[in-house]
Amino acid sequence: MSDAAARPSPALRLPSLSALGPLLALILLVLLGAYLNDNFLSAGNITNVLARSAFIGMIAVGMTFVITSGGLDLSVGSMAAFIAGVMILAMNALLPTMGVGVPLILVGMGVALGVGLLAGLGNGLLVTRAGIEPFIVTLGTMGIFRSLVTWLADGGTISLDFAVRQLYRPVYYSGLLGIAWPILVFAAVAIAGQVAMRHTRFGRYCEAIGSNDKVALYSAVNVERIRLLTYVLLGLLVGLATIMYVPRLGSASGSTGMLWELEAIAAVIIGGTALKGGYGRVWGTVVGVLILSLIDNILILADLVSPYLNGAIQGVIIVLAVVLQRGKSSA
């Protein structure tokens, strides 16, 4: 809340220390990584980490809007697994008629975005029209999507046809000017998200609704529609993330996307968005995502502690990043 109060600051003031908290944490992590391992800053490692972060990153950007407007979505990890499953099944089913080719992959991508949109719409309608708590709605759909993908896979793994896979593979592994596609798409999503949050009516309405939905309603904001839109947007972004994810391993199973929802929510909060809504920071979310995946990377590159304790170190750094950021503003 104090963050929200501090935001409309005079144009020429430097960002406060609290806003720089996550960025500082990120810089410290990069320095630590470079100090611990020579290969940390190699192009290969940086590409790996960034490309890996892209899925959670795109989802987290969408999650920033949902949380900013006072909502929550626990279903995104299961949703990603479900979309991946449906997308692969659709491509495999159309293979005999369409043959291996770019049109088939485009149809697959369309299916992913379509299913994502519908899934987001479902969540959004249950929250806005049926008036059920977002936590409960998405806890329910989390279980539904996870079961559906397990059922579709018959308990095993849904695999993309090998020939299609070979054609689709470059979407994850190749890129433009040496930068991998997932990184480029993530960057585009992040920039668009930042612009939408800061410079459009939609972004302002999200903050207004999250801050106080009654006031927003009396100010002639269509609260229900904006809320619904945030869930649809998130669903679409989960679809987009799945489009980048499927060419990586070419498969989906009951364990695909496990705990992605928590990682995305953690990234949003580390980045400085208020969990109770009213204030969102998309660039902070991007920093949060990078912090999360760098910790993982460094722990494996460095052999600092017993692998049993990796989770504990991650927890400490997550809490520290938030403390760095909140310390100043709550004083």
Next chain:
Amino acid sequence: MERRTFLTTGAIAAAAATAGLATPAAAQGKKAVIGVSIPSATHGFMGGLNWHAQETIKRLKATYPNLDFVLATAGAVGKQVNDIEDMMATRNIDALVVLPFESEPLTSPVKAVKDAGKWVTVVDRGLSQPGIEDLYVAGDNVAFGRVAGEYFKANLKSGAKIVVLRGIPTTLDNERVEAFQAAIKGSGIEIIDMQHGNWNRDKAFAVMQDYLSKHKKIDAVWAADDDMALGVMEAIAQAGRQKEMWIVGGAGMKEIIKRVMDKDPQIPVDVSYTPAQISTALEVTALRFVSDTPVYGRFIIGSTLITPENAAQFYFPNSPF
């Protein structure tokens, strides 16, 4: 179609077990009812196990008309306890075949079944108190690690560098890794890294990527699970280092067995740890009710090296795993 029948039989079994629709076994003459409680199909191995359970039940029902089965799958410990209690209360089971979700919390519910005078078969994960079960059927985790270790020892020179991906931190994982380490002892093979891949394809992919940027020289990978082996392969392919190292997974996933059959140099062998162990448990338990065969005791299914020569007998193309 198979999926649909799976759904209906599953639903009927669950409904019968939970809602108490069934008539007591006594009313149907001498039919023996065998309750089967297993974890639900949330990942590859359990998916395979569920498939084998259903196939075996179908076969046994057709073979022995005086046997009836109640199958319940549980996604969590609490649900499994409820399932077992419901089987006792509403289906009057004569035997219980159970794969405990976790050993500790399942011990007293299963003991209650035993104390009620029923036959108990425990599969894969033991209970925390000895002597409850009449029959114990399991894979051999120690052999799972040892067989892999022996292959590494026989096929790598002294000074070779290998990396290991462990499963989810559990005692079962510890047994496997300790046996692997013991088997390569004295060979001069060096384990240069060991991290948890959680038996998960995505996690294994990320861990292997990090191994590859960290280590210039890796001669072989013990992925300790076929799902993880597939993630590892993809990371190696991305780095273009397929020629430098081979991978040994484990369990017997059909895609991996196929590669072993096809003599893929990257996947030379696999180590069995079959989800079909549930079939062994069901078949042997059934013998108790249809014959005078003594079936008390422990039945440990060996973990063997799957090579191109014997791979065909481990290949189940219809199984989801």
